[in-house]
Amino acid sequence: MALVEIRDVYKSFQREEQRIDVFTGLTLDIDAGSFTALMGPSGSGKSTLLNLIAGLDKPTRGTVTVGGAAVSSMSAGQLAAWRARNIGFVFQSFNLLPVLTAYQNVELPLLLTNLSKKDRDERVKIALDVVGLGDRASHYPRQLSGGQEQRTAIARAIVADPTVMLLDEPTGQLDGKSSQEVLTLLQRLNTEFNKTIVIVTHDAHAAERAKTTLHLEKGDLIEKPRVMAGAVR
Amino acid sequence: MKYMRLVLANLGRHKVRTILTIASVALALFLFASLRSVTTTLAATAQFGGARRLVTLNATGLVFPLPISYANRIKGLPGVTAVSWANWFGGRYGDGKTFFANFAVDPESYLAIYPEIVLPADQKQAFIQDRTGALIGKRLIGRYGWKLGQNVTLQGTIFPGDWTFTIRGVYTPTDPAIGDDVLIFHHDYFDERIGRAGIAGWYIVEIDDAAKAAVIAKSIDDVFRNSSSPTKTGTEREFQASFATMWGNVSFLMSTIGLAVVFAILLVTANAMMMSARERTGEIAVLKTVGFSDKLLFGLVMIEAGVMALTGAALGLGFAKILYPSINFNGAGFLPGFKVATSTLVVGALIAVGLMLASGLVPAVRAARLPIVQALRKVE
Amino acid sequence: MIPIVYNVRSVAQRPLSTALTALGVGMVVAVFIGMLALANGFRAALARTGSETNAIVLRKGADSELSSGLGRDVASIIGSDPHVATGGDGRPLVSPEVYVLIPLAKSFDTTQIANVVVRGVSEQAWQVRHNVKIAAGQRPTSGRAEVCIGSRLTQRFPHTTVGQTLRFGGRDWNVVCNFTAAGSAFESEIWGENEQFMPVFRGEVFQSITFRLKDPGAFDEAQRSLQADKRMTVDVHRESTFYAQQSQLLGNILSFLAIVITGIMAVGAVFGAINTMYAAIASRAPEIGVLLTLGFKPGSVLLSFLAESAIIAAIGGVLGCLFALPLNGIVTSTTNWSSFSEVAFSFRVTPALLLAGLIFAVVMGVLGGLLPAVRAARLQVVQALR
Numbered sequence A: 001m002a003l004v005e006i007r008d009v010y011k012s013f014q015r016e017e018q019r020i021d022v023f024t025g026l027t028l029d030i031d032a033g034s035f036t037a038l039m040g041p042s043g044s045g046k047s048t049l050l051n052l053i054a055g056l057d058k059p060t061r062g063t064v065t066v067g068g069a070a071v072s073s074m075s076a077g078q079l080a081a082w083r084a085r086n087i088g089f090v091f092q093s094f095n096l097l098p099v100l101t102a103y104q105n106v107e108l109p110l111l112l113t114n115l116s117k118k119d120r121d122e123r124v125k126i127a128l129d130v131v132g133l134g135d136r137a138s139h140y141p142r143q144l145s146g147g148q149e150q151r152t153a154i155a156r157a158i159v160a161d162p163t164v165m166l167l168d169e170p171t172g173q174l175d176g177k178s179s180q181e182v183l184t185l186l187q188r189l190n191t192e193f194n195k196t197i198v199i200v201t202h203d204a205h206a207a208e209r210a211k212t213t214l215h216l217e218k219g220d221l222i223e224k225p226r227v228m229a230g231a232v233r
Numbered sequence B: 001m002k003y004m005r006l007v008l009a010n011l012g013r014h015k016v017r018t019i020l021t022i023a024s025v026a027l028a029l030f031l032f033a034s035l036r037s038v039t040t041t042l043a044a045t046a047q048f049g050g051a052r053r054l055v056t057l058n059a060t061g062l063v064f065p066l067p068i069s070y071a072n073r074i075k076g077l078p079g080v081t082a083v084s085w086a087n088w089f090g091g092r093y094g095d096g097k098t099f100f101a102n103f104a105v106d107p108e109s110y111l112a113i114y115p116e117i118v119l120p121a122d123q124k125q126a127f128i129q130d131r132t133g134a135l136i137g138k139r140l141i142g143r144y145g146w147k148l149g150q151n152v153t154l155q156g157t158i159f160p161g162d163w164t165f166t167i168r169g170v171y172t173p174t175d176p177a178i179g180d181d182v183l184i185f186h187h188d189y190f191d192e193r194i195g196r197a198g199i200a201g202w203y204i205v206e207i208d209d210a211a212k213a214a215v216i217a218k219s220i221d222d223v224f225r226n227s228s229s230p231t232k233t234g235t236e237r238e239f240q241a242s243f244a245t246m247w248g249n250v251s252f253l254m255s256t257i258g259l260a261v262v263f264a265i266l267l268v269t270a271n272a273m274m275m276s277a278r279e280r281t282g283e284i285a286v287l288k289t290v291g292f293s294d295k296l297l298f299g300l301v302m303i304e305a306g307v308m309a310l311t312g313a314a315l316g317l318g319f320a321k322i323l324y325p326s327i328n329f330n331g332a333g334f335l336p337g338f339k340v341a342t343s344t345l346v347v348g349a350l351i352a353v354g355l356m357l358a359s360g361l362v363p364a365v366r367a368a369r370l371p372i373v374q375a376l377r378k379v380e
Numbered sequence C: 001m002i003p004i005v006y007n008v009r010s011v012a013q014r015p016l017s018t019a020l021t022a023l024g025v026g027m028v029v030a031v032f033i034g035m036l037a038l039a040n041g042f043r044a045a046l047a048r049t050g051s052e053t054n055a056i057v058l059r060k061g062a063d064s065e066l067s068s069g070l071g072r073d074v075a076s077i078i079g080s081d082p083h084v085a086t087g088g089d090g091r092p093l094v095s096p097e098v099y100v101l102i103p104l105a106k107s108f109d110t111t112q113i114a115n116v117v118v119r120g121v122s123e124q125a126w127q128v129r130h131n132v133k134i135a136a137g138q139r140p141t142s143g144r145a146e147v148c149i150g151s152r153l154t155q156r157f158p159h160t161t162v163g164q165t166l167r168f169g170g171r172d173w174n175v176v177c178n179f180t181a182a183g184s185a186f187e188s189e190i191w192g193e194n195e196q197f198m199p200v201f202r203g204e205v206f207q208s209i210t211f212r213l214k215d216p217g218a219f220d221e222a223q224r225s226l227q228a229d230k231r232m233t234v235d236v237h238r239e240s241t242f243y244a245q246q247s248q249l250l251g252n253i254l255s256f257l258a259i260v261i262t263g264i265m266a267v268g269a270v271f272g273a274i275n276t277m278y279a280a281i282a283s284r285a286p287e288i289g290v291l292l293t294l295g296f297k298p299g300s301v302l303l304s305f306l307a308e309s310a311i312i313a314a315i316g317g318v319l320g321c322l323f324a325l326p327l328n329g330i331v332t333s334t335t336n337w338s339s340f341s342e343v344a345f346s347f348r349v350t351p352a353l354l355l356a357g358l359i360f361a362v363v364m365g366v367l368g369g370l371l372p373a374v375r376a377a378r379l380q381v382v383q384a385l386r
Helices: A046-054 A076-086 A102-111 A117-130 A146-158 A176-191 A204-209 B004-045 B070-075 B107-113 B121-129 B138-144 B187-194 B210-224 B236-245 B250-279 B281-290 B294-327 B342-369 B372-379 C004-013 C015-049 C072-079 C216-228 C239-246 C248-283 C285-294 C298-327 C351-378 C381-385
Strands: A004-015 A018-030 A035-039 A061-066 A087-090 A164-168 A196-200 A212-217 A220-222 B053-058 B080-088 B101-105 B133-137 B151-156 B161-173 B182-186 B202-207 B231-235 C054-059 C094-105 C113-121 C133-137 C146-150 C165-168 C171-180 C189-193 C208-212 C234-238 C331-336 C341-346
Touching: A004 A046, A018 A046, A018 A220, A035 A046, A035 A176, A035 A204, A046 A061, A046 A087, A046 A164, A046 A196, A076 A087, A076 B281, A076 B294, A087 A146, A102 A117, A102 A146, A102 B004, A102 B281, A117 A146, A146 A164, A146 A176, A176 A196, A176 A204, B004 B236, B004 B250, B004 B294, B004 B342, B004 C248, B053 B210, B053 B236, B070 B080, B070 B202, B070 B210, B080 B107, B080 B187, B101 B187, B107 B121, B107 B202, B121 B133, B121 B161, B133 B138, B138 B161, B182 B187, B202 B210, B210 B231, B231 B236, B236 C113, B250 B281, B250 B294, B250 B342, B250 C015, B250 C248, B281 B294, B281 B372, B294 B342, C004 C015, C004 C298, C015 C239, C015 C248, C015 C298, C015 C331, C015 C341, C015 C351, C054 C216, C054 C239, C072 C094, C072 C208, C113 C331, C113 C341, C216 C234, C234 C239, C239 C248, C248 C285, C248 C298, C248 C331, C248 C351, C285 C298, C298 C351
Parallel strands: A035 A196, A035 A212, A087 A164, A164 A196, B101 B182, B133 B161, C113 C189, C146 C171
Antiparallel strands: A004 A018, A004 A061, A212 A220, B053 B202, B053 B231, B080 B101, B080 B202, B133 B182, B151 B161, C054 C208, C054 C234, C094 C113, C094 C208, C133 C171, C146 C189, C165 C171, C331 C341
16 A cells, blocks of 8 residues: 555645646555656646645545545644644745744654653654754744754754654755755655655756656656556546 | 644734734733723722721711710720820921821820831831921832931811921831821810810720621710710721722713723724735635645634634733832822732733634634635735 | 835725825824813813903912912902993992812713812803803792702712702702803802802902902003002902913923923834835835936935825825824813812814824824835845946
């Protein structure tokens, strides 16, 4: 069984008077331990797909299952709790709370658990070390470079040891060098720590680092290595 | 509270705004406590009054005197253990711009009937023995810089002329409603100078059993009912209470202003909260993505409002509680024993809680209901 | 100068925030106007009581009518004094009066006792005090136990309208008329014949003698001559001055309270205005950047935001005036501690007071907007446009 199972998913949005159909019967599997890049033009539904996997949004029809959990049918309250333990999400920008230090930002998901201060402390330190920012723990976001901010966000995304990591255009705002830092880190997380990673990206370099690349166009997958039958129309 | 760090960090985002808001709440609650204390203090003065003391006035009105011969007749009634009397003098001191009460009393019986008037035994003796002596409350010492043994001259208003007394004693009242800014002198001297012996402004009657107050009061009034100066007797508390009602609608006025004040700060706090909330939609979306539930975010916003409201309340109420006793405020004599009562603190705290709920509610609900996806779209 | 329409539109764009701030300012202005209207009303009631053309005589040293005592001999001395005006009937316009206080229980709550003025008058009183008019009934007939009661007492005390019987001083008195006195303190009094009151209260003694000055401009001379007269020991006051002075103590207390209370509230309102303006400026930093780029000077930016703050506060001021206006004319009463008597008066909201309230509001707005406006003016273009 795949880690993420998307089955015959339909998703529409109402924008002003128009109804926009993003997905019309999408079916897709993502295996545990995979590193998948999702590419495609804007409006193709990449971010929407990420949101569906994370339980931030619900499909109009169809099911989304992550690690056995029926994400598409859980309530908002259940989803919040589930997300805290199972999902690590990184945005393109504006990840960190400016009023908290790097350490405090990374600690956020752990506040939702029952861990003691001591345990939380340990995990935050480990997460920051993994991303190479152990010495920046007490810095505020405004004191960090763009690349460092994103790495802090990644630290936050892994600190609770989630089932899957979802990143929406993580290198979109970064320069070449910082992008490389971030992508190298992601690769490491996948190969060394066996994290399942899905990134949405425009960047071909980023896609190269991934093990699998999926292309979405108008809500349909094209070029589908390791995908189950029935998706294309 | 592991989330406190987050709450405090949010409050620290705009330190100026947070400080100003807390200061507004503090000011408003200080004002509220002060105003309410006027009402509670007036009510408290109506509580003063020895349960075993009655006051006998001329039934026609408090400005009319009673014959001194009544003293013995009252003393002879069953249940009466002691009688004393006093006359309002109303003298002016200096330029008359500051005012203090002054009256003529029968020294030994008056001091006996009011054990709340406390002074050293030697001063008491000196006062009793000097016919032109005066006994003053300790506040007057501070106000005018008088000293023991000094001569003080009052201008008579009702009883004309210059009246000079020698200060023989300074008293400290054990009950604030007695007033620590009063001057009393000898009735004998008063009688002698006005040349018209034998009048008392009012009588103070001590009885043996507080439960019999109404009965004894009636018996006194019965004795004089058909004479040329009928009396009206009541407990000392009733007498004090009637003074409090002379303020008319003051209580009502104070409550209304108090309400206006509370409402005004509510507006200020609510405004500040809403401004903060509006700026944070992106962050709230991120927190929800990380897994903070709607309920949790609702709570965090409410706690934020609560921290501001309760800190402000503590500062404002606390300051009021400490200020007035430390400056010995008594509203120029009209509000003796002015202080912030416990009930006022309780009401103030409740107001703070109400403030927290009212100002935090809308932003908290908004945060809880924030649709993550839409908010994120704006963010990206 | 940045056009004011920019500020007006910006204010309209954040209606909730503006409304809350304005309302806060409005409350302060309303309390300000309300309390000063109370003090005003009290002072006015007393001021109207006394006339510039009359003089009142009390025993020397007495600070109120209550403390004074004058014999019949003094009344006749004054009656024949050349400074006293004569009425149409050739008689001197002199009114010797008895003045005492009696306790009366209020209608709505009989445990509340007020000390009400009972004034003994002669026929001349109705002429000497020229703003007194009979509103119902007939003047008391000489020799009878009859009283005439001021209109402000009729609503608040029982047994005070024409035809009823009021009991005080151990006797029953028939109420034969009610009178008005142009809103002055007399309307809170009970009037009756001197000769009826004297035996009941203080015997053959008056408390005051009021007379009409033949020449109001010659008051000082009249005062000197009467006070120097060795046959009597009196103080002479111009009636208007006397009553104004009687209102001083309580009037000052009320004014003092008004200023302290609204002062404290105003600080709170200013804090609110500061918050609002800081937030507005923070969210409009890019706009400010544009304005500066276009060539507007920082000074103009400063004035512009100051004006915006003033506009919001002015709206609040108008609201405050609207809240306070209904108070005008509401009757209330209290004890005038100077004379120990109960006085009824009404709130008096004057145009001057409303104007003062508006100015007060604008001042609060300017104070609140100052620091934020300075910050706006100091913004560097680069910062603002980031």
